Amino acid sequence: MWNRPRFDLKVRLTLRVAAITAACFAAISAYFLIAADRDAHARIDGIAAIVAKSLELQQGKIQWLPGPRSDFPNLDPVAAYVMTPGLCLAFRGASGEMLQRFCSGAPAPASPPPQAFAAFYRSLFDPGREAARPVTVRGAKLGEIVVSVDPAVRTAEAWHDAGRLTIALAIALPLLCLLVYAALARALRPTRLICTGLERIAANDLTARLPPFDLAELSAIRDGFNHLAESLDNALAERSELTRKLIALQDDERRHLARELHDEFGQSLAAIRALASSARHTAAQDCPALLSECDGIARTATGMMETLRGALFRLRPPDVEELGLVASLEGLVAGWNGRSRGETRFTIQFDGAFETLPAAISANLYRIVQEALTNAAKHAGATKVGVQLTMAGEEIALAIDDDGRPGDASSKSGMGLLGMRERVAALRGRMSFDVGPNGGSALRVVIPLAATEPPVLEHAA
Template identity: 75%
Template sequence: MWNRFKPDLKLRLTLRVAAISALCFTAIAAYFLVEADRSVHARIDAIAALAARTLELQHNKIQWVNNPRSEFPDLDSVAASVMTPGLCLAFRSGNGDVVQRFCGGAPNADGEPPRVFAAFYRSLFDPGREAVRPVESRGAKVGEAVVWIDPAVLTAQAWHEAGRLMAALAIALPLLCALVYAALARALRPTQVVRAGLERIAANDLTARLPPFDLAELSAIREVFNHLAETLATTLAERSELTRKLIALQDDERRHLARELHDEFGQSLAAIRALAASARHTAAQDCPALLAECDGIARTATDMMETLRGALFRLRPPDVDELGLVASLEGLVAGWNGRSRGRPRFDVRFDGAFENLPAAVGAGLYRIVQEALTNAAKHAGATRVTLELAARKVAGNEDRVIELCIADDGRLGDAAVKSGMGLLGMRERVAALGGRLSFETGPDRGATLRVVIPALADPIVMERAA
């Protein structure tokens, strides 16, 4: 569920590009504001220097012509050439009084910037700063030429320039994000092919291979992926071959052990029973007190014979190829019901025809059922075990599969036992037959074993698996 809310790589990279672009626009805006402030102060410095030089010339001219009635200071000529809206030009006498001042226009009230921006701009740039140049005559200071620009005008101009940049950002950023997302979607399209290949590998399709890619990084991934798939296929094939050999060796050992027990141990028990019967016959004539001991020996030998018969049946099951899978499984279930005396209760149901199964499939299914029933009865403490075997056609073709389902209501505390070596052996048998096995436990108790095996397979593989 959490993966549904995670942004994909395209969206994440697009958001990062958008954030970097916004930072770049902010840096550009800050640069333009700094350059504009520097240009303004350079201009008013130049105007102040021009005004001071003009006033010095005026003052020197008065002294040359000795005409005290000439007006001083006279800033009209300077103001006429440099005056712009918001610019203020003044002459300040030596005692600090402003003798003459000119100001050009007033800030436009309709274009006033927000107060927050105005306070921020004034705290950074000090737009009302004056440019002052001394006015000297014959080495003596007669006053100062002062130039400044109305802070409201500078703030409004800065807001106007910032607004233009923000408008450009509002238009360019969404377009940039759309182009980046489209480019990333096109560039990352091959990752869907990689994902599909991984899903096929996860589904045990080891024939999956990735096609060539244009990008060097994806080409490197392709080479590693294909090499891994080939290595995994080879490894699993070798493992399956080893598993088939181990299963065949195990079955051979079981048959050999069953033969040894039947020939040696079985004959010894039969001899003990015969000797016990002979001893009882002799005791009945000569020593009646030994009759009880003779009967005990006979019962013990009989019980051991029954135990041996059950062990032989488990080691060497009936010939499934001759009796058929259905009859063999019915006999197996009937034997469990007889030995357990109804606790647990074993039920078996069949659906479909099982007459033409390969011998290896029938023998493998019998061994799987035998192991599963043993786990359910001895380790899980189940009270009811249900076995269902069905032969079904695969959708889209004429091939058949055998579906086996064994469910019990046993304790979950012994799930580790049920999923241990017994389940491992069943997995190996199923894998050798080219099938699939799943093991599920219920929320409170009980477990279900499901096996799906193809009804037709390679005869050589089946012969090895048998």
């Protein structure tokens, strides 16, 4: 199984979209606050201009009409039209004294702004800034109109506008994240097929292929994946063919060596035994003291012939194609039980019909079992060795367990294990050699019965 990333790609992209969206909302909020501040200043500037113009008209009317001028400035007529909550109108005389001032009250806000927002807003803007317009009549400045808004009212209005944007953000952001996550999950669903294909490739299943994808980027990955899998499959097929040829050449060399040993050494040992028997017959008549030496030569020759028979059996086993795999393996196990003289007990079990196996699979399975039994008995020092051969579906499973030394270096890295791996690779199978559940060693081999067409992974809807 592949190591999973610490952060899911969909979650990471969704968080980035959320961060960008929040930044956009913040920028929009800042824009609205700036625009509202400009509109507020423009409004009080406009009010100051209107009031100043009204006072200029008042002064002009007073000059043209007879009567006292004590009612100037009179802000009452214009205040009724321009006053808003928190607005203050004032007339500052030419000498700087405040001659008249009107301020409208402001109701307490339903939700007062937080102190942090009020401090932040006042640090960026000037909600209490005054707008002043001079009142001039015939070139003489009589004073100026001063218009201002209560800073608390401006801050409350800004918080009201910002609060609406905050509510909109609180509603829209989770919904947007959910929609983005769903869209990304759908768009990235084919990555599961890619991961599955990579896991099959890692498990030496080079028949895995990816289907076409809608996205151009994933289609490029699919083309590269399928090309890589096909190239590896072809390379493995060429390697398997070369391995099969090498194994066939090795078997031919073994048969040739077996013939040479049988013809040369076998006849020589038979001749030695015959000469020892003749010498013993002569010694019995002329020199009885040599009888023991003649018997020793005969025993040595007999032991060498027994050893030679075992070597010939390992070099050239019974014809598996004629006897069948089951009979050949039963004979192999029986031979090991006979040679071990009770020191090691060998058992074998079969599950399935092995009569129709191809000759190449049968011969290689026999060699694998033969080498595994040799490793278990001679190198691992096992006292119990169990062989189980099972045919299920389109695969053959071989399991060999022993109670020997699992850490034995010669059994794990020797030429015997290498030969078994080569035979399994030639059959496009899988092999593992590990410590058994109850100690000892556990050899597992899985061999497909026949090659199949490369399957295509189903496209996820």
